[in-house]
Amino acid sequence: MHLIAAFLASIGRGFIAFATATGRLALFTGPAVSHCFAPPFYGRVVLRQMVEIGYYSLPVVGLTALFTGMVLALQSYTGFARFNAEGAIANVVVLSMTRELGPVLAGLMVAGRIGAAMAAELGTMRVTEQIDALTTLSTNPYKYLIAPRLIAGVLVMPPLVLIDDVIGVMGGWIIAVYKLGFSSGVYLHNTVNFVQFNDVFSGLVKAAVFGFLITLMGCYHGFHSRGGARGVGQATTHAVVSASILILLSDYVLTELFFAK
Amino acid sequence: MTARTPKIRLAGVRKSFGAKRVLEGIDLDVPAGESLVVIGGSGSGKSVTIKCILGLIRPDAGRIEIDGDDVTNVRGARRDAMLRKFGMLFQGSALFDSLPVWQNVAFGLIQGRGMKRNQAREIAIEKLAAVGLGPDVGELSPAELSGGMQKRVALARAIAANPEIIFFDEPTTGLDPIMADVINDLIQTCVRRLGATALSITHDMASVRKIADHVAMIYDGRIVWTGTAAEIDASGNPYVDQFVHGRAEGPIRMQVRSI
Ligand SMILES: Nc1ncnc2c1ncn2[C@@H]1O[C@H](COP(=O)(O)OP(=O)(O)OP(=O)(O)O)[C@@H](O)[C@H]1O
Numbered sequence: 001m002h003l004i005a006a007f008l009a010s011i012g013r014g015f016i017a018f019a020t021a022t023g024r025l026a027l028f029t030g031p032a033v034s035h036c037f038a039p040p041f042y043g044r045v046v047l048r049q050m051v052e053i054g055y056y057s058l059p060v061v062g063l064t065a066l067f068t069g070m071v072l073a074l075q076s077y078t079g080f081a082r083f084n085a086e087g088a089i090a091n092v093v094v095l096s097m098t099r100e101l102g103p104v105l106a107g108l109m110v111a112g113r114i115g116a117a118m119a120a121e122l123g124t125m126r127v128t129e130q131i132d133a134l135t136t137l138s139t140n141p142y143k144y145l146i147a148p149r150l151i152a153g154v155l156v157m158p159p160l161v162l163i164d165d166v167i168g169v170m171g172g173w174i175i176a177v178y179k180l181g182f183s184s185g186v187y188l189h190n191t192v193n194f195v196q197f198n199d200v201f202s203g204l205v206k207a208a209v210f211g212f213l214i215t216l217m218g219c220y221h222g223f224h225s226r227g228g229a230r231g232v233g234q235a236t237t238h239a240v241v242s243a244s245i246l247i248l249l250s251d252y253v254l255t256e257l258f259f260a261k
Numbered sequence: 262m263t264a265r266t267p268k269i270r271l272a273g274v275r276k277s278f279g280a281k282r283v284l285e286g287i288d289l290d291v292p293a294g295e296s297l298v299v300i301g302g303s304g305s306g307k308s309v310t311i312k313c314i315l316g317l318i319r320p321d322a323g324r325i326e327i328d329g330d331d332v333t334n335v336r337g338a339r340r341d342a343m344l345r346k347f348g349m350l351f352q353g354s355a356l357f358d359s360l361p362v363w364q365n366v367a368f369g370l371i372q373g374r375g376m377k378r379n380q381a382r383e384i385a386i387e388k389l390a391a392v393g394l395g396p397d398v399g400e401l402s403p404a405e406l407s408g409g410m411q412k413r414v415a416l417a418r419a420i421a422a423n424p425e426i427i428f429f430d431e432p433t434t435g436l437d438p439i440m441a442d443v444i445n446d447l448i449q450t451c452v453r454r455l456g457a458t459a460l461s462i463t464h465d466m467a468s469v470r471k472i473a474d475h476v477a478m479i480y481d482g483r484i485v486w487t488g489t490a491a492e493i494d495a496s497g498n499p500y501v502d503q504f505v506h507g508r509a510e511g512p513i514r515m516q517v518r519s520i
């Protein structure tokens with residue numbers, strides 16, 4: 001009897017904790033988003049964040065895309081050779097990159113790089129009272145800290161993913177031409193002819209959504225961190241984990257919305 | 262109570278953190294253009310009181326008035342307008358470590374008031390000079406400064422916009438006695454010459470004697486004594502006596518066990 005009660009209580013506690021966290025996130029997201037659309041705008045801060053999120057992520061994201069494209073070409077060759085369908089490699093690479101792997105892998109890499117850094121930066125600002133200091137200097141922390149990061153994330157992820165798509169296709173092309181002996185012209189022709197506007201566009205929409213989720217999670221966990229270095233460390237972990245899960249979850253939802261018949 | 266409305270009035274302000282009761286009904290008036298110093302033991306809730314006035318911490322009960330307006334739960338534009346009157350020196354300095362020193366000092370002018378960068382920079386360098394720091398320090402990042410220098414930068418930032426009301430949370434801790442006296446002079450100037458209202462927290466009796474018009478003593482979540490600075494040595498209040506003379510024996514019990 002006791003055991004059952006304890007078990008039910010633990011379920012209840014978990015549920016309450018979940019509901020509290022969801023409510024708190026909603027209370028944070030509302031003002032965070034509305035401040036993106038109301039002046040004053042801190043253009044300088046937005047620009048700095050765009051460079052941080054987009055430009056400095058290019059090397060890791062580019063490398064990831066390059067090797068992903070190469071692996072895709074190799075793997076699909078192994079599979080398609082059995083059905084004499086090697087010609088489809090170009091199609092597989094470009095479709096997988098633009099629709100799925102480009103945005104998702106870039107999202108996960110940026111979540112690790114940027115989500116963590118944002119949570120650590122804002123978390124440190126919180127525990128050293130810098131966020132309180134902002135308020136006393138007539139500057140709204142939502143406007144100065146949160147909104148520019150959200151705007152930068154949403155604006156910079158689509159171009160980053162577009163570059164990522166191109167590099168991925170290049171990776172596939174390198175393997176197809178230099179290892180599998182395809183003709184370069186035919187491969188590129190197949191790629192360009194097969195890919196449709198919607199494939200690329202859906203990937204870019206995903207990228208913008210992921211950019212929002214990554215920066216939102218980084219800001220949310222950093223902004224609410226408590227209790228010194230340990231608290232900041234936990235905020236960093238939570239920011240990366242929650243952003244990664246949300247990316248995969250929203251990827252599924254968005255794919256449903258775009259392509260489900 | 263005098264006929265003039267006080268600049269700041271706290272009435273029955275309470276605040277608990279979980280089961281821990283910190284403020285149990287603070288009543289305090291700060292007259293306009295005067296300097297009030299709050300004294301009290303470590304952990305007695307002095308910093309929490311100041312943060313409640315600024316709305317950084319929401320009190321559980323009670324009323325806070327600025328210039329006669331109830332600001333206990335203000336939000337939005339009215340809160341921004343209210344905060345524009347304040348300057349605050351945080352106990353831990355709270356400098357923005359991503360910005361160089363001069364931008365820290367000029368922050369409220371540039372971001373809060375939309376002043377041109379060049380003009381704000383000149384004011385920042387002026388204020389840095391007032392706290393004994395040269396223009397070369399302005400280019401450094403806060404992490405490159407000593408603790409006492411950080412405190413002085415934070416002080417310069419608090420007074421940069423010539424606010425009507427200035428809060429100093431332990432302005433002289435971590436400074437040598439000479440620099441501490443310079444800072445005390447600076448606080449006096451802000452109040453006497455610029456007409457600001459100051460609320461300071463300090464443990465430093467020399468500082469109290471120099472900057473205070475009035476003194477309030479906080480103990481056990483309440484104000485247990487208020488009086489003028491001259492009265493502090495003959496207050497007849499055992500709490501104040503013990504604090505002023507720094508004795509371990511008396512009505513204030515520190516929660517320590519002997520080893
Ligand atoms: N954010 C917070 N969460 C929980 N407890 C807090 C918080 N802020 C302050 N406290 C508690 O409130 C009490 C008063 O803190 P406060 O910082 O006001 O002390 P103080 O009087 O300024 O002391 P000191 O002279 O050492 O600076 C302390 O016991 C502290 O533990």
Ligand SMILES: [Mg+2]
Pocket residue numbers: 307308309352430
């Ligand atoms: Mg304090």
